[in-house]
Amino acid sequence: MPEATTAEEVARRFCVSPRAxxxxxxxxxxxxxxxxHVLAHVTRTPYSLTSAVLHDVARATEHALGEVQKSDADxxxxxxxxxxPFAFTHVFHYALETLAAPYTYQRFRQFCRDDARAQAMLWxxxxxxxxxxxxxxxxxxxxxxxxxxxxxxxxxxxxxxxxVVALRERGLDLQVHPLxxxxxxxxxxxxxxxxxxxxxxxxxRDGTAGRKPTPEGLLGDSFQYVSIRLRTQHAxxxxxxxxxxxxxxxxxxxxxxxxx
Numbered sequence: 001m002p003e004a005t006t007a008e009e010v011a012r013r014f015c016v017s018p019r020a021x022x023x024x025x026x027x028x029x030x031x032x033x034x035x036x037h038v039l040a041h042v043t044r045t046p047y048s049l050t051s052a053v054l055h056d057v058a059r060a061t062e063h064a065l066g067e068v069q070k071s072d073a074d075x076x077x078x079x080x081x082x083x084x085p086f087a088f089t090h091v092f093h094y095a096l097e098t099l100a101a102p103y104t105y106q107r108f109r110q111f112c113r114d115d116a117r118a119q120a121m122l123w124x125x126x127x128x129x130x131x132x133x134x135x136x137x138x139x140x141x142x143x144x145x146x147x148x149x150x151x152x153x154x155x156x157x158x159x160x161x162x163x164v165v166a167l168r169e170r171g172l173d174l175q176v177h178p179l180x181x182x183x184x185x186x187x188x189x190x191x192x193x194x195x196x197x198x199x200x201x202x203x204x205r206d207g208t209a210g211r212k213p214t215p216e217g218l219l220g221d222s223f224q225y226v227s228i229r230l231r232t233q234h235a236x237x238x239x240x241x242x243x244x245x246x247x248x249x250x251x252x253x254x255x256x257x258x259x260x
Contacts, residue, residue, distance in 0.1 A: 076141060087178070102161065
């Protein structure tokens, strides 16, 4: 199994269609600072983790959504739909490699506050978005909306990390990298098999429908695709993880796609 994954390997693997190659070129031209950071990123830490360690972190994390409700986030559309030049996955992967260990939500928040690069990537842009929204709504409401936005992203990242590590423990040489995730919509891959993990949501992605771009649309028929779809759950502030049965099924599908 690989011990590290570079952005060069990702580009070589996924720039197999004119659309994928153009997406990379456009992104480099439009966001040179972001591109420079992501293209220098090397993934190592996920390959040394265990499910036991990740589940310990999940149990130790404070409630990533605090006391915020979805209605609080929906009340501030500018933050509910907020994006910054650095995608959340860029920041989460940067923190993971810098700390060389998985982290609780409170540790991630402290890292973003104290680390100079993380400040520029997320902390300051998020503060600026809250200050802008506070011109139209109460500042506490704006802060709550941002807590919801970042907290959901944290849960999503942890869910993907737990899944990838669990599948690697089943003998699959899955790789991850923020370039693959943010640009090519690839949560993980093994050879020419692409793995997507998502909670069913018709507004964003459900099967091949929805408005969130799919890896199939970007990469075409050069790959086999395996999706791990989690049912939409309504338990508040819970890290929703695939069941052992779903992971076993995903491992079988990946092996089948690989001809094994």
